[in-house]
Amino acid sequence: MAKLMINEKRKKGHINPEIYGHFAEHLGRCIYEGLYVGEHSDIPNVNGMRKDVVDALKEMKIPVLRWPGGCFADEYHWKDGIGPKETRKRMINTHWGGVIEDNSFGTHEFFELCRQLGCKTYVNGNVGSGTVQEMSEWVEYITFNGVSPMADERRQNGHDAPWQLDYFGVGNENWGCGGNMTPEYYGNLYRRYQTYVRQYDPSHPIRKICCGANVADYFWTKGVLKTCFQAPQPGPENGPLLDGLSLHYYVHPEGWQQKGSATDFDDSVWYKTLAKAKYIEELILRHSAIMDEYDPEKKIGMIVDEWGCWFNVEPGTNPGFLYQQNTMRDALVAGISLNIFNKHCDRVKMACIAQMVNVLQSVILTEGPKMLLTPTYHVFHMYRHHQDAELLDSYIDGNKIIGTQEEYQVPFLDESVSVSRDGTINVTLNNLSVTEDAPMEISFARLNPTDVTAAILTGDMQAHNTFDSPENVKEVPFTAYEVRDGSIFFTAPACSVISFCIKEA
Template sequence: MTEYYINASHKKNRINKEIYGHFSEHLGRCIYEGIYVGEHSDIPNVNGMRKDVVDALREIKVPVLRWPGGCFADEYHWMDGIGPKKQRKKMINTHWGGVIEDNSFGTHEYMELARQLGCETYINGNVGSGTVREMSEWIEYMTFGGVSPMADLRAQNGHPDPWKVDFFGVGNESWGCGGNMNPEYYANEYRRYQTYVRQYAVSDQEPSINNPELIRKIACGPNTDNIEWTETVLKTLFQHNMPAYHGLTDGLSLHYYTVPGSWEHKGSATDFDEKTYYTTLSKACYMDKLIRMHSGIMDKYDPEKKLGLIVDEWGTWYDVEPGTNPGFLYQQNTMRDAIVAGIHLNLFNQHSDRVKMTCIAQMVNVLQAVLLTDGDKLVRTPTYYVFDLFKAHQDATLVASHIETIPIGNEGDPVPNLSESASVDQDGRLQITITNLSCDTAYPIHTHLAGFKAGHVDAEILTGDIHAKNTFEQPDAVKKACFSDVTLTEDGLLFTIPACSVLHLTVEAPTAS
């Protein structure tokens, strides 16, 4: 019997809804065909956005969407994507497939997508090949409500009122595709560029940590375990004894992909053995070490944890599906990916004192996508259902919890058999998510509840063989189901979690008689 302890009276910090964010780049069929088909498409759409895709994403309550990249962001010039579509400039997408980018999806279309999703906006600015003026004018175009050249241009293009930009990334992967900069150079460029991310929406220039109306600015953080980058950037941002969060920055990004093989031979998304399955999970669990490593450096400069660690690119990365454009990064999605998602989301919850936002890469048809499309067909992947199971944690309060685990998997590189997190939502219900990493073993679990009396439990589960997937021929082979085998005990709950599964339980207190 596995013992699991939850103390609902030991409340920690809020689990920001933005931890469940998504990423959409001009890459392959993510934007075009995946999200945007144009107003004249035979595929049902609202202002060019696929209705089936938007409806599916609204079901999982997408809280924030990052755009336009990714590496694409640092070759994107926003003025190419405004005005009449026939007059927009065409360009070569040099990073992703060498295809023509016609810029028919630009600022107005992104803002319309965010409106339809009901989500916050996270825009990545161009530092690599752009200018300070270009970035400054984009902010003015999007957010200034007065009389100015850019505000007038926005009105001429059909949107008189300003939009709300919630988050703005100053550069992307500046250590690599975003300019191949060293950390000192980037940090000083960041200080310069962010100065011109003007806060037009408010007159009171308080630190943005205290004023949610302000644009929250994100600095480019490290690639995986590059602690030198984190240390150097933060040291530069905190020079002159000025706290970086006093208008300078609100967060530092982190990118890490789960790659079971090498970057040259990443491995198949569907054809893998048990050893590779556990190798993949081990790589996913490395996220815990990365968060602790970079958080430790951030704690030196920001002990009050006002700066967020923003994991705005994460997920599995395999070899592309046979016969597809290698630059489009299209891959299938199995229960292995669902377990990887369950591991990550539980980790992000547990580290939500420092992790304030994350974005899975990517939303549709690219890497660990939650949706796949083919013409007018739509498939929800196993990863989609994990986000559906975890959405109850959004803006809930993390509570103290601990589960006994044993090492399983590959000899010399084991993983814990279980991962978990627990929170109390705004209605006072206890929300629990547990991931069983084992490919073949179920575990009986005795959940001990302190500070909470269980009166009723609703539960849902996603489970299946590690290779199980949804296809356009069988779109519902893997989907969530009701889980009723839960017994209430004097001090908590008893249940058995099946192998290779993600389980969500909502526990309510007894109703007054």
């Protein structure tokens, strides 16, 4: 029997709600059809936003949304997406499918969506093909409450008060689709562009995100930070040079070119996928070590604003739309990743899964008026209790290593534990085995558990939801546990995610 040991007296860090963030790019059917259907759609909507999708995301407790990209961000010119919709510019989405982008979803629509969701806002600016003036004027348009050309234009377009802009990304993937830059060149551009991300509301400063590395490009991290930390530093009137440094990592079980099927795979590919998901912990540790050289007090957050599974598109769909199904394998990747982010909350301050609806590892899929919740959605819903909680010291005694190939092995069990402000202890536990159940005990330093509720998500490794059968895989109450002698005893089924909320009366 494995034993999960929890020292509820030792808090190890604060879990930012933004670790459970999401990403929506102008890509495929993520924005259009997924989130936004327009005010005149037969699909129930509020100001054009799909009501079923918004309601589901609110139930999942989404904390922050990143927009408009992704690669799309560095070809997006924000003035094309404001004003009367019939006069907005139409453009070709050169990155994703070569389709027409009509800009009917722009700045006003994004902030309306975030208002409905009740989440923080993360806007990604254009460095690759945009100007300093363009970026500066966008921030002014969004946040300035005085008299100015941009603030006046916002009012003319129907929104008198400024919006609250929480995070602003200065470019995206500028080592690749955002301009194929060197780290030193981008670092100097970042220094210049961020200067004009003005803090018009000192009571609510915008947190500025610098473009960080792709996967294991430690050369990029070192080069950008070295450039950004060279003198002269900015004056106090404009705040710190950067508040966050991004990191992007996708799980491709079969490699970048042939990524593998989202639903057709065997045990060996299952373990290979989960092992690659675990690899993000090494990336966090090694990039953090470089960040520690320049920021030993950890004032700069690591922002994992693109992560998740990237498989081959579903047969018969546009390859530029990146539409894929979502199985219990995705659920376990989500569980592993979120546990890792929790355990490194001293440095990881935000993470945004890619992407929210109909693209890559989505939490929701839509087809016309139909909507379904994916296994990944249920994991985020089960893990929502960790948001704004304190990480607790925990480890699993009696854990073992499993897998069908020596180079792609993973722990049998994977967990993270936190305590909420009301004293509730939140446990999330994954059984990574395809076939083997896990007898378990949860043990505490002093706490005597008397009030326990739990939920479980489980199924065959290829199990997924379809529009004909949307509840094949879903979160259900878990009652197969026993509380005795101050511990909780249960068996975690193979291929499962379990969450506990535990109190002492």
